[in-house]
Amino acid sequence: MSEPDAHIPDATVARLAAYLGVLTRLSDQGVTTVSSNELAEAAGANPAQLRKDLSHLGSYGVRGVGYDVAYLLVQLDQHLGAGPDVPVIIVGVGNLGRALVNHAGFSSRGFRVVGLVDSDPALAGERVEGLPIAPESALEELIAQTGASIAVITTPGQAAQSVTDRLVASGITGILNFAPAALSVPDSVTVRKVDLGSELQILAYHHRRGPASRTAVEPITASLPPVAASQVEPSQNVSVPKP
Amino acid sequence: MSEPDAHIPDATVARLAAYLGVLTRLSDQGVTTVSSNELAEAAGANPAQLRKDLSHLGSYGVRGVGYDVAYLLVQLDQHLGAGPDVPVIIVGVGNLGRALVNHAGFSSRGFRVVGLVDSDPALAGERVEGLPIAPESALEELIAQTGASIAVITTPGQAAQSVTDRLVASGITGILNFAPAALSVPDSVTVRKVDLGSELQILAYHHRRGPASRTAVEPITASLPPVAASQVEPSQNVSVPKP
DNA sequence: CTTTGTGAAGTCGTTCACAGCG
DNA sequence: CGCTGTGAACGACTTCACAAAG
Numbered sequence: 001m002s003e004p005d006a007h008i009p010d011a012t013v014a015r016l017a018a019y020l021g022v023l024t025r026l027s028d029q030g031v032t033t034v035s036s037n038e039l040a041e042a043a044g045a046n047p048a049q050l051r052k053d054l055s056h057l058g059s060y061g062v063r064g065v066g067y068d069v070a071y072l073l074v075q076l077d078q079h080l081g082a083g084p085d086v087p088v089i090i091v092g093v094g095n096l097g098r099a100l101v102n103h104a105g106f107s108s109r110g111f112r113v114v115g116l117v118d119s120d121p122a123l124a125g126e127r128v129e130g131l132p133i134a135p136e137s138a139l140e141e142l143i144a145q146t147g148a149s150i151a152v153i154t155t156p157g158q159a160a161q162s163v164t165d166r167l168v169a170s171g172i173t174g175i176l177n178f179a180p181a182a183l184s185v186p187d188s189v190t191v192r193k194v195d196l197g198s199e200l201q202i203l204a205y206h207h208r209r210g211p212a213s214r215t216a217v218e219p220i221t222a223s224l225p226p227v228a229a230s231q232v233e234p235s236q237n238v239s240v241p242k243p
Numbered sequence: 244m245s246e247p248d249a250h251i252p253d254a255t256v257a258r259l260a261a262y263l264g265v266l267t268r269l270s271d272q273g274v275t276t277v278s279s280n281e282l283a284e285a286a287g288a289n290p291a292q293l294r295k296d297l298s299h300l301g302s303y304g305v306r307g308v309g310y311d312v313a314y315l316l317v318q319l320d321q322h323l324g325a326g327p328d329v330p331v332i333i334v335g336v337g338n339l340g341r342a343l344v345n346h347a348g349f350s351s352r353g354f355r356v357v358g359l360v361d362s363d364p365a366l367a368g369e370r371v372e373g374l375p376i377a378p379e380s381a382l383e384e385l386i387a388q389t390g391a392s393i394a395v396i397t398t399p400g401q402a403a404q405s406v407t408d409r410l411v412a413s414g415i416t417g418i419l420n421f422a423p424a425a426l427s428v429p430d431s432v433t434v435r436k437v438d439l440g441s442e443l444q445i446l447a448y449h450h451r452r453g454p455a456s457r458t459a460v461e462p463i464t465a466s467l468p469p470v471a472a473s474q475v476e477p478s479q480n481v482s483v484p485k486p
Numbered sequence: 487c488t489t490t491g492t493g494a495a496g497t498c499g500t501t502c503a504c505a506g507c508g
Numbered sequence: 509c510g511c512t513g514t515g516a517a518c519g520a521c522t523t524c525a526c527a528a529a530g
Contacts, residue, residue: 009520036489044426048522051490051492080451095343099341099342100338190446192445198257198264199435278510295499307510
């Protein structure tokens with residue numbers, strides 16, 4: 001299975017994104033070669049799993065040596081990336097929305113926040129990190145002008161579904177949802193949900209079980225409920241066992 | 244399996260946390276009864292899965308009727324929760340850290356941010372939402388004084404591991420990690436990782452596959468790599484198919 | 487001799503479908 | 509008669525272990 005176009009499991013895609021991040025850092029550090037052992041450890045994964053994940057894309061390693069960082073980086077980018085400067089808009093400019101405008105993790109991956117929208121008229125026109133906040137009525141226009149196909153929702157839960165419907169109608173195909181609500185979208189749209197409150201709740205649960213229980217957590221891109229639709233929870237977890 | 248103490252799969256725990264959030268909202272709205280169908284839809288899950296999840300805790304429903312919202316809420320709280328006002332500290336007071344200090348999703352779940360730490364001396368003493376920023380040297384003291392057992396890391400990636408080591412040494416048992424780094428911790432500590440850059444990358448991947456491919460995303464508490472250790476990625480995703 | 491790539495086996499989680507109970 | 513609770517079937521992901529390649 002070295003052919004590129006086959007179906008790639010969701011769990012694998014999530015890990016590939018993590019590998020990409022690690023590779024970018026290694027490349028910046030001047031590292032030229034990595035073995036599956038090294039890369040897996042840096043990404044919090046299992047070496048065998050990493051090799052299998054990579055095998056979905058093709059054979060980019062050299063037996064007896066490992067992987068060329070620069071080359072693998074390019075290959076991963078071609079499979080996952082959408083080129084540099086992918087436009088993203090943020091809907092809901094509260095504390096969280098503001099914090100994400102210049103988020104380093106976004107820009108380092110080639111994403112750029114090109115638009116902000118908020119329903120509060122008092123915010124219209126205000127600038128955050130140099131970017132003006134558009135009124136909610138300008139949502140469709142903003143998407144058309146910026147060409148964004150990915151949106152981040154940081155509104156209160158009750159506003160999330162109506163915003164989502166408008167985003168979808170305007171051609172958005174990927175949504176990162178921080179609002180505490182299950183979004184309903186067509187199968188053609190992918191949703192990943194990040195529920196920070198649930199994250200702490202999960203940590204509290206493990207704590208209550210006592211320091212003795214070593215219940216593994218979910219890996220970043222562990223397993224997902226493979227459904228035809230596309231609501232995903234970003235709360236992926238990665239278990240880091242001690243091999 | 245109606246006995247409480249059995250082992251609960253990580254995937255289930257993550258969903259239970261989501262159910263808890265939905266139930267709280269329903270309760271606030273005055274809803275007194277829900278069926279597995281209704282609750283599952285609101286949480287973005289499958290009715291059968293929800294019933295199975297709940298069965299890990301016991302039989303709290305009434306056949307032919309559904310679940311009593313208030314009662315189920317209490318039961319879930321007892322299994323997941325750690326009581327009201329669970330203390331949490333945040334290490335790394337950048338944009339993201341500041342945004343999380345008064346995050347509504349935290350307080351509504353009973354968590355309260357009681358301490359802030361940053362390595363930048365220039366920030367020491369500054370207040371965020373009324374809470375003073377402590378110097379890094381006071382980390383251990385802060386944990387001892389507040390009794391926090393859960394920490395949120397929002398530092399740059401390179402600082403994450405050293406901070407983690409100190410947190411663990413001070414008795415922290417749960418870590419929510421936003422830094423782009425795989426943390427190494429003992430089995431007794433649970434780590435959940437949220438990598439926002441990877442989240443967008445995953446969305447971009449699905450976009451590239453064209454609107455035709457309805458690759459399901461990972462469910463919030465889908466499958467995890469069950470390891471003895473406890474590094475989890477919060478990037479859980481939930482697929483929301485159209486039943 | 488080292489490290490990749492991968493079929494096969496094993497494990498875990500989700501979905502089905504119905505018995506059980508109100 | 510409706511809806512829950514659950515054993516059993518199914519499917520997916522992970523881990524193993526080794527052949528192949530450099």
